[in-house]
Amino acid sequence: EPEVTQTPSHQVTQMGQEVILRCVPISNHLYFYWYRQILGQKVEFLVSFYNNEISEKSEIFDDQFSVERPDGSNFTLKIRSTKLEDSAMYFCASSDRGQGHNEQFFGPGTRLTVL
């Protein structure tokens, strides 16, 4: 069964460093998302992406964040200058269409630890 994959599974970085989290969505999906989950808290939406542009973003997704689809398979989240409060699990998701009834399938997550 096709699935969303994410690399790395765990990333440790120093405050102020740039990180890139990688995702490979399900191959025929057209809509891509990033969410984050601070330890023990709820999952929060960051951004959605379709047709090579951001379609929706939350207040969390400020200028420190960017997303890109550098090729036909990868979808990346970049954090330019990490802060301690960026430590969280980051989930990538994809759906085949953008309508509300289309479920989003999540990857296993990347745990980001900022020291």
Place this chain on the structure above:
Amino acid sequence: AQKVTQAQTEISVVEKEDVTLDCVYETRDTTYYLFWYKQPPSGELVFLIRRNSFDEQNEISGRYSWNFQKSTSSFNFTITASQVVDSAVYFCALRGGAGSYQLTFGKGTKLSVIP
């Protein structure tokens, strides 16, 4: 604004007991979509079910059943004859109608099934 409330933070049951996880939502959209996701200890998010606002039929899938009550804005999840493998955090999520891509999650309910 969308909101999902899962009032039960943690629940413990003995194996084979039935358990119901509560979910109450708020939205101004006339069309919306409700979801349940399971997050086992390994951390990934597993899609369980989607329900459309215009379809109030309850659904049963094996030991799982869902009760959607539009009048009380609730979408409760029942596990019958619980098993140790059901131990996980369960998230209820809401997605609005046209133009909205993001899932709004509740804070989750941690279910522990004791052998």
